[in-house]
Amino acid sequence: MPSKRILLIVGGGIAAYKACELIRLMARSGHEVTCVLTAGGAQFVTAMTLAALSGNRVHTSLWDAGEEAEIGHIQLSRAADLVVVCPASADLLAKMAAGICDDLATTLLLATDKRVLAVPAMNVRMWQHAATRRNVARLDGDGVIVMPPDEGPMACGEFGPGRLPEPAQILARIEELWASDHDAAREDRPLAGRHLLVTAGPTYERIDPVRYLANRSSGKQGFAIAAAAAAAGARVTLVAGPVGLTTPPGIERIDVESADEMARAVDGALPADCAVMVAAVADWRLAETSGRKLKKDDGPPPTLDLAENPDILADLAGRADRPRLVIGFAAETHDVLDHAIAKRARKNADWIVANDVSGDVMGGEVNAVHLVRAKGVESWPPMPKSEVARRLVDAIARELADG
Ligand code: CTP
Numbered sequence: 001m002p003s004k005r006i007l008l009i010v011g012g013g014i015a016a017y018k019a020c021e022l023i024r025l026m027a028r029s030g031h032e033v034t035c036v037l038t039a040g041g042a043q044f045v046t047a048m049t050l051a052a053l054s055g056n057r058v059h060t061s062l063w064d065a066g067e068e069a070e071i072g073h074i075q076l077s078r079a080a081d082l083v084v085v086c087p088a089s090a091d092l093l094a095k096m097a098a099g100i101c102d103d104l105a106t107t108l109l110l111a112t113d114k115r116v117l118a119v120p121a122m123n124v125r126m127w128q129h130a131a132t133r134r135n136v137a138r139l140d141g142d143g144v145i146v147m148p149p150d151e152g153p154m155a156c157g158e159f160g161p162g163r164l165p166e167p168a169q170i171l172a173r174i175e176e177l178w179a180s181d182h183d184a185a186r187e188d189r190p191l192a193g194r195h196l197l198v199t200a201g202p203t204y205e206r207i208d209p210v211r212y213l214a215n216r217s218s219g220k221q222g223f224a225i226a227a228a229a230a231a232a233g234a235r236v237t238l239v240a241g242p243v244g245l246t247t248p249p250g251i252e253r254i255d256v257e258s259a260d261e262m263a264r265a266v267d268g269a270l271p272a273d274c275a276v277m278v279a280a281v282a283d284w285r286l287a288e289t290s291g292r293k294l295k296k297d298d299g300p301p302p303t304l305d306l307a308e309n310p311d312i313l314a315d316l317a318g319r320a321d322r323p324r325l326v327i328g329f330a331a332e333t334h335d336v337l338d339h340a341i342a343k344r345a346r347k348n349a350d351w352i353v354a355n356d357v358s359g360d361v362m363g364g365e366v367n368a369v370h371l372v373r374a375k376g377v378e379s380w381p382p383m384p385k386s387e388v389a390r391r392l393v394d395a396i397a398r399e400l401a402d403g
Helices: 016-028 047-054 065-070 073-078 090-098 104-111 124-128 130-141 167-184 220-231 259-269 312-318 336-347 385-402
Strands: 005-010 032-037 082-088 115-120 150-153 159-163 195-200 205-208 211-213 235-240 251-255 274-277 284-286 306-308 325-332 351-356 369-373 376-379
Touching (some): 005 104, 016 167, 032 104, 082 090, 115 167, 124 159, 205 284, 220 235, 220 274, 235 259, 259 312, 312 336, 325 336, 336 351, 369 385
Parallel strands (some): 082 115, 325 351
Antiparallel strands (some): 284 306
16 A cells, blocks of 8 residues: 555544554554644643654644744645544534534644544443434535444443544554545546436425425435446536435535526536436426415415426436436336336437336335336336446446447
8 A cells, every 4th residue: 555644633532542553553554644633632642742653743723823834724634645533522523514613623624625534432422412423424424434433441431332443443444445545546447537417316395484395205216326326437426405315435416405406506517428317306396485484374375386497307418518328217106118208208318217106116225117218128127226226327337438
């Protein structure tokens, strides 16, 4: 493994002493380690210790004018190949999740364009608290890699998850990350060098500040396709409606709410080699939304006047700069193939993936689809959505390679 530059942020907590051992192991593996010590961390280890172990100057303050002129705190986080937060205290995780930057460490974490690995260590109840669960889920969604803590007796006398993993395990996780980067960069992946645009999930169409029109799409099939395309080496932009799913690794995710926002995000993500429009876009939005909550005593039940949403798929397929391969989905409850074949022609899509949603496909794990192309229809047996995704990505790779 070629040596790397690691920016190590040492947070507050008794486990900070294990960061010292981690630095030693990293240095022994040939990595260049630069440390940032938080005020909390400095209660447990000294800057002198970290400097001696890393062989580099330790950074502690955002307000060091000399240092700002010399390298700049943003530079510090960008010069690294990886940012490791160890130990990541509950407080530090909360700040990271909220985007708070009130010291050097949190500012670097917000300013970095590099991958971040957080290694939490804290009391078991703090780790299990709903607030920490929420923060970890949010960080996960933001693409931060959070290493699960070990379980065992803790310094505070309690037992359970919250212990910092052993330094050797942390280093192994770091090397594993680099090994997977190396794989991802391999040029022999079938979609290497391609840009895929995927839409997924439902759209929410606002009625008033508390109500919206929506549908039952879970986003699972679209997320699985985005993940499979990234695994095949593509650069993937995933435009996601409101869903409770975490972002698969290596994907740029743009969250949107309404069909209008989705249309704009799709436009902004072009050019692409292929677009896979899996989103269950609402066909209609409210002709007029209310700025205040509609009240029962405003009068009789309101009539919802609807206006048609833009057809994102048809608009995209009709553009001069359209992706070479435009794929739509057709969720149907009856006459599945007839509707899908007609939809392909009507929307000018190259392929339509049709599925029967009369059962529990929406939200479920299994899907049975028909791939409708100009050359005919292929019907696939029921299979997990991840497998549908893999097969579709294989077909896309073959198609793009052919022309
Ligand atoms: N789609 C879209 N924009 C819309 C509606 C649908 O991009 N406003 C896309 C979906 O992402 C999907 C395909 O069009 O890829 C088919 O969606 P579907 O809802 O099945 O088709 P509709 O055109 O809405 O037809 P209908 O609801 O009448 O079956």
